[in-house]
Amino acid sequence: ISAMEIDMRFLILLLNSGLLHFGAADVFFIKDWKHERLLKFDGNRLPDNIYPIHYTIHLQLRDINHNTSVFGKCVIHMKIISLTQNISLRADELRIKELSFKGLKTLYKNRELTFFPVVSTYYSKNNVWAFMFEKELLPGFYNLNLTFAYLEADNKGLFRTSFINDEGDSTRLVALDFLPIGVRRIFPCFDEPRFQTTFDIFIAYKYVNYTILSNTPTIGLESVRDTIETTRFNVTRRIPTYHVSAILLSHFTTVKSLYFKNLFVVQTLQESLRFDDNFVMKPLITEIQIPSEIESIFSMSYYMKAPSILRMLQLMLSNDIFQKGIKTYLSIDPSLDDMTTIDAVWTAIQRVYDTSGIRHEGLSIKQLMDAWTKQQHYPVVKVTQNNSLATILIENMNTNEKNWSIPYTMATNANEHSSDFSLLTLPFKVHFPLVGEELFLNHSGSNWIIINVQQIGYYRVNYDKTTLGQISEYLISDDINKIHVLNRAQIIDDAFYFFIKKETDLNVFLALTKYLQQETDFIAWYPMFKGLEYMSTFFHYQSSSMYLKFIACSEDFFIIRNYIEMIRSAKFYNETQKDYDQVYIFHFVVERHAKNDTMLDYILANLDEIKPRFLFEDIYRLNS
Incomplete structure (x- = not known):
């Protein structure tokens, strides 16, 4: 019997057995x-x-x-x-x-x-x-x-x-x-x-x-x-x-609501900034080799950062230019066919921008956006005051990329015209300084400065004690609505972030939050809720592990990360009952969050540091 006949008989056997159809x-x-x-x-x-x-x-x-x-x-x-x-x-x-x-x-x-x-x-x-x-x-x-x-x-x-x-x-x-x-x-x-x-x-x-x-x-x-x-x-x-x-x-209808646009900023943009921190979030444009790497790029973080970057581009150029650029890209234009998708988008928007009345000489949309899409993390703008001089320094978080421009916008109550938070006039006022540049402003100590109007830019602002004090005093004593709600939310979110980083004093942060007793807008409260949720992981429950398991239900990566680190700390360890709670909660976290790629990557990368001691000491003794 030939090899081909054996193959065919085996194939017929599979068919007759129902194993292959x-x-x-x-x-x-x-x-x-x-x-x-x-x-x-x-x-x-x-x-x-x-x-x-x-x-x-x-x-x-x-x-x-x-x-x-x-x-x-x-x-x-x-x-x-x-x-x-x-x-x-x-x-x-x-x-x-x-x-x-x-x-x-x-x-x-x-x-x-x-x-x-x-x-x-x-x-x-x-x-x-x-x-x-x-x-x-x-x-x-x-x-x-x-x-x-x-x-x-x-x-x-x-x-x-x-x-x-x-x-x-x-x-x-x-x-x-x-x-x-x-x-x-x-x-x-x-x-x-x-x-x-x-x-x-x-x-x-x-x-x-x-x-x-x-x-x-x-x-x-x-x-x-x-x-x-x-x-x-x-x-x-x-x-x-x-x-x-x-x-x-x-039941198809269109949904148009300013509230949802603001909610996007606090729920998506600010959440993306939290992920795009020390924990590795890959750049939006990343060289891939195998399908599993493609899936990791199109993760939850991708769907947060990408729309945040596009919102930044839309608002800094104007909605009109952005929409016309997208229409140009979607039109049948042979000159765009040989480009990659993203380069074709930047080129189409550039063509519309170059013919507009608000054009900044020499601004390259592709060069500007390449830094935001191909680099990790984001810049930080530091604001410090010394007497009547305010210094604004643009820093990069964790990379050496220098050719990185940010959309810099500012509002102040120094005069009635400069406290404008409107997006209509913003494209005419925006500047594009590079990372590493310093800007200097003559500034009166009785007025506030707010950088990043309506948080259009994908970056954080680190105000010094003096500047945060001026903002806090104004929010308590004056009409809070004179500062846009997105900037009120941004100030809380950034201040809490730098407090956790030990770059903002606790008393300064608490003084800032006092104004919230008169805040009625959920958008401004949202980052404070996230902060309280984050802080709840540091409260130690002496009773049964039921409470510990409850906290572990949070879907927030940063809460779970800090929670794991907290339960393995020396303060949590009880010599009498060993650390059975550590083992119990650690297993529950792994069971609940193992399908979250970000959480799983963190657990695997830091297993030696976060594993419960009692569990692995016993395993070591058994192996011995």
Whole structure:
């Protein structure tokens, strides 16, 4: 019996046993020793000799209330540049429940030819599915036809939420979550940022009480069958796969509220500053090697810092320039096609900015934003006063990067015109000093200085004792609303941060917080609540560990980090009962927070320092 016959009999056995299922042209794995060496996938990037030109995607979304199924078909129009026997695509084999290879088609001398792979191999480390054909494929244009099915099992690939809209209706929302590598969980594709192309999107859904949104406006209905409606959207501009979006929601209304814009600052921007401190938060733009690194980049911190940086760009240039720049980027502009996505965005905004009436001579949007997206952490502005002179020093936290400009804005009550916190006039007043620069102001000791109007800049401000005292005195004695609520919140948040860092005196911080007895805005109170939550981890409970377990329920990384360090301290250790509470709470923290990548990384990196002594002493004795 030949080796091939043995392979085929084994394959038939698997099929009959129900351990392997596929249709007539479905993708499957076999060991073909003749072709195995040809299917070696080297490196972390897909080959350059094949690239997509256009995608036609048909999606059918089912069951918005429970586990959502996504069925569909995809035609990838692609070009092969040089002879090849392999086609490699990104795919997450663990989540694609069904995949059928319907043929690779091309026209040759006015005849349509169809090819099918003879073998396929999956490389889990790289999320690559490699298909091999019997003969080499000639250079030319091809259409790759696939059908697929995805069933939501663990919220990977889909985002689901609900909220109350402005009309008071409960709104349910399900979105295809293609960031960062979600699209390969639905179907195989050229899922890399450099492969940008156009998309023709068709979506079928249960249309009763629901609205479907995608990247572009709808062209119209393709079909209606029972309660299933198929909508076609305008072809997109050239984008990478992870920019494709589809959102299905009920009771659709727009939500416009100044309150939510302010809430974003205290809940997202300030939270991002807390994460982007001593604990390592990777830069927004980071070189990656394997899929797991992509996931770590698109972590919770990514979704906090990225919008904070974009808000900074929007407000320092003006909303009008920012919106026109985004529209320019989204338009069909061939001059932007050969750029990376982020460079194309900066170039589009630069073009609008250069023709505006508020242009700062020589300002490069790309150079400015590269520092914010490619560097870790953030700058700190230090404000000190000596007699009638105020010194503003821009420092970098933990890196040596010098070519880093900040949007510097200031308000003071020295005269009625300089205490303007308006965003309308801000783009005309903003300056862009570099890290390391010093600014000097003639300043009267009876007035206050506030840097970073409405906290548009992604940085902290460290005021000295004199400056904080002037702000505190004003907030207690005058109308607090003369200082914008976002700056009131910022001053509390920054002062608490530098108090914890032992750079601000406790009495100075407490004097600042006295004004809160007349504060009625939740936005200004929010950073104080976060501070109290943080401080609660330092209270020691002598009773049962139930209270300790309760504190460990916090989702705040910094609270848990300090809590772990507190429970292992000498003050917490009880020689009589050993440190059973330490062991108990440590295990509970690990159990509860192990799925949090940030928390898990901290625990693993600092295990020797934070592990309970009693537990490991006993283990050592047992091993001995």
